[in-house]
Amino acid sequence: MSAPHLTDEQLTAALLSNAGDDVRAHLAACAGCARELAAMTDGLDGYRQAIQRATEAPDASWQEQREQIRRRAATAAPTHRRRPGIWIAGAGLAAAASIALWLAVLRPAPLPAADPDEVLLVSVQQSLRRGVPAALEPAQFLVADIGATNADEARP
Secondary structure, three states, rough: OOOOOOHHHHHHHHHHOOOOOOHHHHHHHHHHHHHHHHHHHHHHHHHHHHHHHOOOHHHHHHHHHHHHHHHHHOOOOOOOOHHHHHHHHHHHHHHHHHHHHHHHHHHHHHHHHOOOOHHHHHHHHHHHHOOOOHHHHHHHHHHHHHHHHHHHHHHH
16 A cells, blocks of 8 residues: 655645655655646746746836826826815814804703702692601601501400
8 A cells, every 4th residue: 555645735845845854755755746746846937937027127118118107197187286275174164063063962951050949849749749748757667567566466
């Protein structure tokens, strides 16, 4: 039975020269894994060469592109003028509107001051509605408890 082939991770490690001794020994013994590693290496070399060819354009072509851009920029009409005053005025107007909105809508209105006579009348009305004044409410519970005890003793 033959040894299993290398995983993609092991082949990538071998491609990056980070493979262990066991991976290098397998590559020396297995022709299939060695061919796969060679194909990966050739593919990366092809990409590397294509990138180098693309970046090695002659200076004349870069000069020509630069001149074309300059000609277009010189002949193109400006599409708008810069008006910083308008932007500043707009920002100021937006800030003023925000402050006005906060002052008018978002800030709660102050509550009117309570009239002391009105407060006294409300207190008197509440006391009259209660059967017992607020100061004697604890005594009311005591009287009710004593009355209940006396009623229980009176029953035979």
